[in-house]
Amino acid sequence: MQELIQQSFTWQNGLVFFGWGVVFLFVVLGFVTYAIYFERKVIGWMQLRHGPTRVGPLGLLQTVADILKLLLKEDTIPKKADRALFILAPVLVYVPSFAVLATIPYTQSLGFADLNVGLLYYAALSSISTIGVVLGGWASNNKYSLLGGMRSAAQMISYEIPLVMSVVGVIMLNGSLSLRTIVGGQGNNFWEWNFLPQIIGFVIFMIAAVSELNRTPFDLPEAESELVAGYHVEYSGFRFAFFMLAEYVYVFAISALTTVLFLGGWHPPLAVLDFIPGLLWFVLKFSFCVFFLFWLRATMPRIRVDQLMSFGWKVLLPLAILNIFLTAAYIEIFNK
Amino acid sequence: MKGLLKGLGVTFKAMTSKKITYAYPDVPLQMPDRFRGIQHFDPDKCIVCNACARVCPTECITLTGKPNPDPDKKGKVIDTYDINFEICILCDLCTEVCPTEAIVMTNNFELATYSRDDLYKDRDWLNGNNSLIRQDNISMLPKGGAKKDV
């Protein structure tokens, strides 16, 4: 993959890239399908029930059935809705979530693009989907979705900053924004990974990441019990599927990013275990992060809007700045 | 912070513990004996006293009798007996007042139908509904009085 990027851009190269892109799209869609299935199973087990078991063996085809259902469902657009924006919103939400995956290095060799501003690219693109969510909330001409849209705008913006600030510590340690060098900077033993020196950054990052995804402790935009379904209340059929797809692709993206930034990417936890291929370690750490998100969803109640804002601005942000200061002091003293 | 972690611990422990849901449509649900399901009607016992039709709060029982065919016996024999399950609330008052335990509850409760007409059950259907009949009946029949067994 690496040498392909260096070659000149010809028709033939373009087609190969496109091919790999489509393959990766199907990998991600496969992940999304079984992430939904896995989430429903895990939350089911945590609630002393079985989760989907009826469609296909052990319920494996449940999400496939869901997607088919959404495809076949009538795709209604409310009469007074703003048609153009209504149609644009899901696109604006889904495209960045898929584009963001380009910069994440999966193993030594496997990875799409190695931008030297990988992290900045990630942060920038992921905030575009906020616009999509607000657009969806406004365009569907429904009071509940408007409230949901406004909430999600407030939440995503106020948690974007602690998310990025918490990672500055890691960048200072490695001196570069490129994800590949960040992973490179982490050694084969787990104490050489970034999450131990950057423990504060790691905690803030996890909290801000959960809030970025609008997941449970912070799932205010689509709070089932208050706003019925938040911003995607008027969406049906495949447009609604786009919103779900975007949400789970972001779960993929955030978990991958956490693995890369803090849990040492494809490095094995103990040097002696490095005969196992890096991809397996990556997938293991990645699945732990995904499981942790589902685990939170089964347990946590929802936070209130004003508490969310005050927690974001008055707690996470100062902590992130403190973390940067400490890292700077650490680098200065041990002139790493 | 400690409360959050304890909460996570509880859900994690629940994840590995035994599940408590039962597969109802596949495995039929076993109801206790006294369960108030759809009534079972035994025409021979009925003496057409109209007690059940009168006591029914929603008046969903309609019955007609006819004079006894063979001349020596007096009294009436039941002719038609309909329960309208659209409005029957299965409150079990009819089986209480029936002096001859002609109408008794069973444990079947599947009443879903595709058309409302099927909810008008007539005498033969009620007589046919004779599976899982309730044994422990409270009715005016002296034998049927409240049994005391603890």
Place this chain on the structure above:
Amino acid sequence: MIRTEELLLNVGPQHPSTHGVFRIVVKLDGEVITEATPVMGYLHRGTEKLAESLNYTQIIPYTDRMDYVSAMTNNYVLVHAVEKMMNIEVPERAEFLRLIVMELQRVASHLVWWGTYLLDIGAMSPFLYAFRDREIIIDLFNEISGARLTYNYMRVGGVKWDAPSGWIDKVRDFIPYMRKRMDEYDRLVSGNEIFLARIKGVGQYDADTAIAYGLSGANLRCTGVDWDLRKTEPYSLYDRFEFDVPLGQKGDCYDRYLIRLQEIHESLRILEQAVAQFPSGGDTMGKVPRVIRPPAGEVYARIESPRGEIGCYIISKGKAEPYRLKFRRPSFVNLQILPKLLVGETMTNLITILGGVDIVVGEVDC
């Protein structure tokens, strides 16, 4: 100057957390509520009008459907009123069965409240845990009365059925099981900082407002007013068992939450003593005339249902049907404090406060 306008929002009648067909028309300034007017009547079935043409035994199935989450206490209040009028003496065994069944119903009703309250606040799992434990109580009721929700179990002068063999032992085994579960609930939720932040200080009112608005049950006791009909106006056999009445101080959602959980513990204590003193013999039906015709007169019987004081005011003209039957429904009265509490709150708190007041719309609309 930009012109801002208030958003008029209909919360309900079809809404995931209005606990039934109940609607609040809310004027929102941003997320802050400036005015809330509840609208009800969607579930009004005219029970009081129907009762005027039904005799007393036929009304009992209708009382099941008023507060469908605690049907036993509804049955009892009607039957208690009629017994008071005809001063019928209920045998010991029947009264014991009634008390056990009512206390079990209180535990079941509080479990439903606890599960749905957590669901309103956003946690999904507690609902399943609550219903797992309630299922055991529902099975007990199924065995003794024949139904899972609308029991129609009590009759004027006693109860319809005696406890089946082994039933009392099942109740005895349920008590320690439930206590273990209660600790699990506390670990899962009561310590959760997010949950505490969500309900502390929300929906606060003082004792005088509570009394002026005629609140009852946990909504009244959360302000420190010691008023539990089982203690202040003992009925049935409650004066034989010792239990205490949990009281709150601040009168906010958190106090109401703690009181209801503590009430489950108290009910378990009562059940323990009741099962221990359960008489071995005795019949289940007192001396009741075949035709129940209360002498002319009026009576207002009231008992402590899980939601507050449920009253049954009967005026009889000596006929077999009540001349006028009025139910004092705690949910209907407790709901009046809502508009006053909601002004200035956010949308999220609306759901928290509504869940805290614990209403059942079947009882609100009667």
Place this chain on the structure above:
Amino acid sequence: MSEDNQPTNREKPLLEPDQEPKGPAQAVEGELEASTDNTADDRNNVGESAANEQMEVKQSEMQEVGVKPTDDKGDAPADNAQEKAAEAEVQPVERKGDAPADSAQEKAAEAEAQPAEHKGEAPTEAAADKPARKPLTEEERAARAKAAAEAKAARATAAEGGTVGDSAAEPAAATRPARAPRAPKEEEPEQPKVPSPKQPVLDRLVEQLRADIAPDAVEASIINETDGHMPTVTIKAEHWYQTAQWLRHNPEWACDYLRNLSGVDQESYLAVVYHLISLKTRMEVAVHVKTDREQPSIASVTPIWPTADWNERETYDLFGIAFPGHPNLRRIMMSDDWVGHPLRKDYEQLDSEV
């Protein structure tokens, strides 16, 4: 219901459900109707319904000596008289039709449908359907209609004539048409009524009210034994608001908890019953306030007890009693464009087959 009842009631056209004989009121699960309706049972019914004095009257022992003329409401005794007369008159048929509806319209279709009292009082059809009874012929029905009409007239005159006290009126003597003599039950000598423990409380309240509010404020005051000796007071409508404030703020009573507020339709007048209690002093009182049927209006007590707000709206909605002084008196149960007040006895149902 007799055995020749049409197979299904559904197709019978214009039959109003509450018109249709819903079966004798005694259909209680205990009632063994089949063929045991002997005269004993009948006497039992007559005896009990004779004990039909109003709750505000001094509660006599169970064995009612004779029908104490308790002119609760103008037509109640007459209603019973009519009942007796009708019963005596159609003794063989043993149908004790209830007081005919105001509009005693004849039901042609239903063979023996007694034009049941429209006020929802199901006809107390004492008769079990004897297997041998023949369906009523035309002229028999006409006879009954005539009897019903004439009894109604008697009742109407009794209503105007007697001083219509309310249910708590002092026992006003109202002449009752002689009833068919029946076997005199064994009379118990009426022991002197043991004064109820709450009597002094009640007397004190009444005299305080008379002193503080107005001499004629209290129309009647009795102790309601069946309800745990609850002191019951009837206050005149115009003095009610003052009395409510007095009850609320008087240190001795301080009734701060309005527990129950219920509207009652007593046929000749509407009443609202308030149950008050003081959480501190545990003093309890039940207050009746009467108002006429045409323009019913009682002062609203919402400013004193905010809990009365929705209760009064419900009473307004279901009875039509206006509450001047209420912050926003609107319907609460029925939809706003609903016509009529359902809980009134003379409420015409919109569609009969509902």
